[in-house]
Amino acid sequence: MKEFIISEAQTEKAVLVGLITPNQNEQKIKEYLDELAFLADTAGVEPVKMFYQRLDYANPVTFVGTGKLQEIKEYVVENEIGVVIFDDELSPKQLRNIEKELKVMILDRTSLILDIFAKRAQTAHAKTQVELAQYKYMLPRLTRLWTHLERQRGGVGMRGPGETQLETDKRIILDKISLLKKELVSIDKTKSIQRKNRGKMVRVALVGYTNVGKSTLMNLLSKSEVFAENKLFATLDTTVRKVIIDNLPFLLSDTVGFIRKLPTELVESFKSTLDEVREADLLVHIVDVSHPQFEEQIEVVNKTLADIHKEEKPMIIVFNKIDAFSFVPKEEDDLTPRTRENVSLDELKNTWMNRLQDNCIFISAKDKTNVDELKTKLYSRVREIHTTRFPYNDFLYQQYDDVDDGSLDE
Incomplete structure (x- = not known):
């Protein structure tokens, strides 16, 4: 495109x-x-x-x-x-x-x-999804591609060449959209089978706004090398890894980041990619607490999650990048209203975040601060889900032996 x-x-x-x-x-x-x-x-x-x-x-x-x-x-x-x-x-x-x-x-x-x-897509799945979104976006905008053909001849029954060309091009794009949708259905069936073959391990999905550190945290927890950089949408293709914490295995997936005003065409095209979110037993919502608008970003992610899956799922909120958090203390005689820049991290923890209790943790994936505490929290939540699922067979380790640590990439 x-x-x-x-x-x-x-x-x-x-x-x-x-x-x-x-x-x-x-x-x-x-x-x-x-x-x-x-x-x-x-x-x-x-x-x-x-x-x-x-x-x-x-x-x-x-x-x-x-x-x-x-x-x-x-x-x-x-x-x-x-x-x-x-x-x-x-x-x-x-x-x-x-x-x-x-x-x-x-x-x-x-x-x-x-x-x-389009530039970030690596797998056939992601490329097909992006191409479908591009064609959907282009369809109503075809007229600007054929401005040199828009002049029409007058007279009854005399349709101009511009209209003929536009109709032909529209038909080609509609056929392409239909073909891409069929390709996605086929790919989705294959991936659905792959998910069923993973057994009954607990599934944990990393979600969050784009560029909050999901892939960096994925690398820390799974000891893998998922691509991560300080760019928006560094990760498009869902990656799934087997993670073991204190002999307790579970599946961890890294998903595409969300963003405000995400194009409708992309939301529709990438719904299949977000199946990992729909089928997850536990969501780990990563938040860049150093970002001035992190609370609005939380709202964007929560709204998108609600659109993807109507039922609420267990969630841990991970406030990442505490190493980058900064604030400017107010002078004693400063009577102007307090702003986000004048609030310390400790003060923030005592606001609405305090109500989250054990469902949140503050870390720095970059400096590995509190990462061990996060692992302990994940272990506790995953074990709770596992024992609820298998009340009479606590930790059936033998069912996990067939899962290859590095073969689960989406």
Whole structure:
């Protein structure tokens, strides 16, 4: 899908665009644009400036107002900008009009995430899922690909060549979507059989926002080498490992990270990948406690989990990256309201987190701080689930001997 794949041979400069609305104040849009900048950097694009405008709702024609669009155009021309990225999904009409005015590559948040997923996908399963999502995204936007064919002849019964080409292309994409869906059904059946062959071991799934340290923690617990880096969506393909803590074996899976405004096309395409979450006996929710908006990230993950599986599952919340947590103490005579930056980690622990009791733990996967305590907690919870499942046969070790430590990759 070359339409929104960004060349790795060159680093394009980009500007980012967002809206301040009644549902999204200035502080919030700055946070969202910071995340969009991180997405752009992950995709190999260099964000150099952010534009935002205060509107009650997005302009249905150009997303931002005409004056702001002209301001963006002038900056794009003067600074030789190659890409303009919008923080919300653009309609086909908005996309066409903005592209016509700015005359550079236009991406929205959805197409940018799709581009990252396309580059990160390694297995046939992930590649098929991403390709399906891309075709679904492209389908309503075909008109901008064939602008040179849009002029139609007048007269009754005289359909223009543009319409004919669009209909042909639409039919090709619909056939491709149908084929990819069939391929996914076939792959899902194979994976379902693989899951059944794993026996009755307790299943634990790592979940969380993207870039919170799931893969790093996976490597620590399973002594494996799952790819991990400080980029968004470093992991797309679900990895499953057999982990043994004090002679108690269980299966641990590392899943794709969640993100706010995750494209609908990707949610639908990746539902099968998240079967590990649906079938898990215990969820370990990893949170980057050093992130200024970690509480909102928790809400995003919980909402996505609720969409995936309606029933609540046992969960441990792991507040990771305590090594990166920082705060600025307030001066005694400072009467301004306290903010997240003025609260220490110990003070945070005494807020709503205190109600979690034994269901949470604070660690640093990077420095291995409190990792042994996490293993003890996991052992306790997994043993509890296991003994509930096998009340008369405490720890049937012999059933696990056939499971190969390194053969469970998804």
